Amino acid sequence: MRQAVLQEPGLVTISDVPAPRELKPNEILLKIHRVGICGSDIHMYYGKHPFANKYPMVQGHEYGGEVVKTGSAVTLFKPGMKATARPHLVCGECAPCKRGQYNICQNLKVEGCAGPEGSAQEYFIIPEDRAVVIPDGMSYEQVAMIEPIAVGAHATKRAGILKNKNVVVTGAGTIGNLVAQFAIARGAKKVMITDLEDFKLEVAKQSGVFETVNIKKENFRDAVKRIFGEEGFQIGFEAVGAQSAITDIMANIENGGTVIIIGVYVQSPVLNMGFLGEHELNVLGTLMYKHEDYVEAVELVSKGIIKTTPLITQHFPFEQYHEAYKFIESNSDKAVKVMIDVAEN
Amino acid sequence: MRQAVLKTPGDIEIRDIPMPGELKPNEVLLRIHNIGVCGSDIHVFHGKHPFVTKYPVIQGHEYSGEIIKVGEGVKTVKPGMKATARPQIVCGKCPPCLRGQYNICQNLTVQGFVANGSAQDFFVVTEDRIVPVPDSITYEQAALIEPAAVGAHSTNRAGDLRGKNVVVAGSGTIGNLIAQFVLARGARKVLLTTAKSDFRLSIAKECGISETANLSKEKFPDAVKRVFGEEGFQVGFEAAGAQGAVTDLIAGVENGGTIIIVGVFEENPVVNMGFLGEHELNVLGSMMYKQEDYEEAVRFIAENKLVTSPLITSRFSFDKYLDAYRFIEKQGDKSLKVMIDLFEN
Numbered sequence: 053m054r055q056a057v058l059q060e061p062g063l064v065t066i067s068d069v070p071a072p073r074e075l076k077p078n079e080i081l082l083k084i085h086r087v088g089i090c091g092s093d094i095h096m097y098y099g100k101h102p103f104a105n106k107y108p109m110v111q112g113h114e115y116g117g118e119v120v121k122t123g124s125a126v127t128l129f130k131p132g133m134k135a136t137a138r139p140h141l142v143c144g145e146c147a148p149c150k151r152g153q154y155n156i157c158q159n160l161k162v163e164g165c166a167g168p169e170g171s172a173q174e175y176f177i178i179p180e181d182r183a184v185v186i187p188d189g190m191s192y193e194q195v196a197m198i199e200p201i202a203v204g205a206h207a208t209k210r211a212g213i214l215k216n217k218n219v220v221v222t223g224a225g226t227i228g229n230l231v232a233q234f235a236i237a238r239g240a241k242k243v244m245i246t247d248l249e250d251f252k253l254e255v256a257k258q259s260g261v262f263e264t265v266n267i268k269k270e271n272f273r274d275a276v277k278r279i280f281g282e283e284g285f286q287i288g289f290e291a292v293g294a295q296s297a298i299t300d301i302m303a304n305i306e307n308g309g310t311v312i313i314i315g316v317y318v319q320s321p322v323l324n325m326g327f328l329g330e331h332e333l334n335v336l337g338t339l340m341y342k343h344e345d346y347v348e349a350v351e352l353v354s355k356g357i358i359k360t361t362p363l364i365t366q367h368f369p370f371e372q373y374h375e376a377y378k379f380i381e382s383n384s385d386k387a388v389k390v391m392i393d394v395a396e397n
Numbered sequence: 398m399r400q401a402v403l404k405t406p407g408d409i410e411i412r413d414i415p416m417p418g419e420l421k422p423n424e425v426l427l428r429i430h431n432i433g434v435c436g437s438d439i440h441v442f443h444g445k446h447p448f449v450t451k452y453p454v455i456q457g458h459e460y461s462g463e464i465i466k467v468g469e470g471v472k473t474v475k476p477g478m479k480a481t482a483r484p485q486i487v488c489g490k491c492p493p494c495l496r497g498q499y500n501i502c503q504n505l506t507v508q509g510f511v512a513n514g515s516a517q518d519f520f521v522v523t524e525d526r527i528v529p530v531p532d533s534i535t536y537e538q539a540a541l542i543e544p545a546a547v548g549a550h551s552t553n554r555a556g557d558l559r560g561k562n563v564v565v566a567g568s569g570t571i572g573n574l575i576a577q578f579v580l581a582r583g584a585r586k587v588l589l590t591t592a593k594s595d596f597r598l599s600i601a602k603e604c605g606i607s608e609t610a611n612l613s614k615e616k617f618p619d620a621v622k623r624v625f626g627e628e629g630f631q632v633g634f635e636a637a638g639a640q641g642a643v644t645d646l647i648a649g650v651e652n653g654g655t656i657i658i659v660g661v662f663e664e665n666p667v668v669n670m671g672f673l674g675e676h677e678l679n680v681l682g683s684m685m686y687k688q689e690d691y692e693e694a695v696r697f698i699a700e701n702k703l704v705t706s707p708l709i710t711s712r713f714s715f716d717k718y719l720d721a722y723r724f725i726e727k728q729g730d731k732s733l734k735v736m737i738d739l740f741e742n
Contacts, residue, residue, distance in 0.1 A: 332554075
């Protein structure tokens with residue numbers, strides 16, 4: 053079968069590798085149909101991911117596939133069903149695992165990232181406990197979007213109650229867009245999303261996030277005033293990984309507000325501790341998701357509450373995996389989610 | 398009466414001014430006995446406080462006094478009682494005030510920083526901010542209620558501390574009192590660190606904080622290992638206002654852990670967002686206190702849950718106010734709380 057390998061920063065090759073081994077009783081064999089390319093894949097492609105720096109690496113942690121075979125103990129999945137799975141491998145024994153926070157397992161490994169190989173191949177084995185059931189009628193593309201949607205589900209839960217709050221999301225890439233959609237779905241009063249690219253803000257509008265700000269054209273503070281008036285904002289999601297974004301949020305959020313850090317920072321920023329301390333801000337990290345976030349993501353997509361179609365801006369066939377990365381490299385202003393079509397449908 | 402004026406950074410003058418005028422119905426006249434010199438006073442003295450930039454200013458926000466006279470509407474206190482008061486003047490109308498977080502009022506003014514403080518023989522405060530002190534507490538101890546209230550509030554910000562391992566970075570008055578509060582609130586173990594001052598660690602030991610580390614002699618991870626073994630620590634308090642302390646805490650705390658920012662930073666630090674985000678840390682600011690924190694501080698001191706006398710390391714008469722600051726400048730790491738005594742000549 054074909055497999056895409058990130059050999060070293062800047063080089064993706066397609067190799068022919070043996071078909072997957074025999075299944076263990078709890079395992080499922082997926083025929084991969086779609087793999088979504090994630091910002092963190094690109095960080096790794098550049099050799100600039102803060103943690104994921106193991107090469108060669110078979111990437112791919114956002115995917116949708118078809119169940120082709122199941123192990124003898126698998127009960128929820130049958131051949132022909134659509135499925136995806138969480139990519140984390142956890143120890144189950146550390147303190148966070150024991151209190152149920154396995155997403156921040158002290159020994160966490162992520163398939164396709166710093167852990168074992170990911171799904172950038174024609175067939176991929178997943179264990180049933182990490183897989184989620186996909187209802188009929190959802191497309192493989194939508195299934196491949198469940199992973200970033202689960203990031204949005206988890207990040208917005210970290211912020212506490214969003215009902216009637218004014219919310220700012222910096223960054224209108226896939227994650228920022230989905231976080232903004234979730235903030236609206238969770239009852240936020242108004243959600244403002246910022247970016248440097250009109251194209252991404254247009255995608256946000258098509259996704260139902262109407263209050264958009266191009267930071268190249270409008271000062272952050274002015275935009276906050278225009279959109280929220282005297283009310284200001286109480287919650288910020290930083291989904292860019294940039295100094296200016298975190299600076300803007302922390303300088304303008306209401307005292308006592310909550311800032312969720314989602315973006316991956318190639319360079320760690322300077323934080324204004326005067327604001328953090330004296331305004332009693334809550335600056336909270338969020339990492340990936342738990343199983344219930346995947347389940348909620350599936351539910352909200354199937355109900356049409358979270359929109360995925362406007363986000364998928366390009367497709368590349370599997371053979372052009374490297375071209376897809378190069379495209380993103382030179383067209384980051386025109387790409388939100390780029391899909392690799394591993395199988396045709 | 399006498400008043401100490403910080404005219405410009407580095408220059409304090411004692412001058413003679415008229416006694417306060419008639420009291421309004423809700424006001425109380427205090428005869429000041431003791432004033433504690435706070436780290437933030439020294440920041441202002443150096444012209445390096447992040448928010449205080451207006452001179453001249455009358456400092457003094459940690460104080461005790463005797464009630465001399467009360468306005469006609471005052472019901473809760475009467476002449477002859479010992480008291481202290483919160484220095485916060487709040488608007489009562491902004492969203493934080495309306496939800497009870499008046500300590501982070503969007504229009505907060507603090508006496509001794511922007512408004513005039515208590516560095517004078519007599520001082521007028523309003524009844525809503527006054528905190529009566531039982532006779533069993535000395536005037537010197539009563540002047541420590543303010544920093545103790547900072548400890549009460551910041552340790553409440555950290556959530557349930559029972560059974561947790563806790564690191565407090567910074568062994569000044571605030572760090573010491575936080576560590577004592579952490580122990581009083583049922584933490585499993587507390588490690589108090591200093592960048593260099595063995596003197597301050599010996600004071601900590603006198604206050605019942607047995608686990609300490611001098612980071613000029615022992616690396617932070619080694620100290621954590623020595624004190625907590627494999628258990629690590631789950632909560633950190635940054636009470637040093639130093640890059641090294643933030644870096645150590647964020648790198649060392651257990652995944653999912655909580656860091657409370659209490660220290661004042663003259664220079665903003667770089668924060669490792671990889672750890673903050675991917676370890677799902679909670680980095681929370683803590684600002685001053687509310688009335689109930691003052692009341693809890695009084696209770697804990699009266700019940701001897703806080704040991705205060707070892708904290709007072711030097712005393713200066715009111716006329717030597719400037720000498721006290723110069724002493725701290727030169728001997729900072731050999732002193733802890735420097736007390737101004739208005740009744741000594």
